[in-house]
Amino acid sequence: MTMPQSGLHTHPDATTEDSGVIELATEAEAVAGTDDERAVTPESMQAWGTSKIALHRATLSSNHTVQGGTQIVMPFSVLNTEIGSASDVSLNSSGEMVFARSGLYQLRYGTSVSGVHGGIYLEMKAHAADNTLLRNRGVTSGLADSSENLQPQFVDFLWMPTGGRITCEVAFHGNGGAVCSMARTELSVMRIAD
Known part of the structure; x- marks a missing residue:
């Protein structure tokens, strides 16, 4: 020039x-x-x-209650994109987080819980488009009484392919009469590399 x-x-x-x-x-x-x-x-x-770089947060919009000795899949119902393109990640009709853009993602998953004399197991499963299991990661916390609120959380790094999806499940290990309430559950995914 x-x-x-x-x-x-x-x-x-x-x-x-x-x-x-x-x-x-x-x-x-x-x-x-x-x-x-x-x-x-x-x-x-x-x-x-x-x-x-992109940051997406998927949350449950309402409380979930789990009876002792049961396990449920918790569908996400709200997805917010804070950084990046909203078209990179979406929620399907089953409440799974689906990735339209491959990349290395940081995953942060946690929930606020309360319950009576039991343990809570929070599990994140990541699958490829062909349903191959990419990651099965969970965290366990004990619950002392109904007044205790815990926030079990984990951070993980995972290469997500295009079409990959993430689901979250909760299992409550308590007696049949015990009840665990999931007050707020959130999965944050941040793309840190293509």
Whole structure:
């Protein structure tokens, strides 16, 4: 890029060694990442980051109650996209989180629970589009009495393929009369690499 003379002074192109004039990259050029002659601004760098990183939170919109000695699948009913494209992750009619974009994701799963003399087992299952089990991860917590609220939580990293899906289940190991209430359950997924 050669700039016209301004008075008697010329404006050389910038290089890695010398200062000079440089053209700014557009957001599209910053996201593409293939241009080595233009500079990025904080705004175009944010566009690049948003194209690579995404954060989605799936939650249950209502309480679930589980009788002692039973196990249920907990369908997600609300999905919020905080960073990135909302089309990357969706909920299907069964309440499973479905991935339209493959990548390395950080998974964070937790719930607020209360119950009577039992244990709660929270389980996250990730499947590929062909139903191959990719991950089966869970966390167990003991519940002392009905006034205790716990937040069992785990963090995991997983490569999710396009079409992969995640389901969550809960098992309550208590006597038949014991009841466990799931006050709030949330699964957060953050894409950290393509």
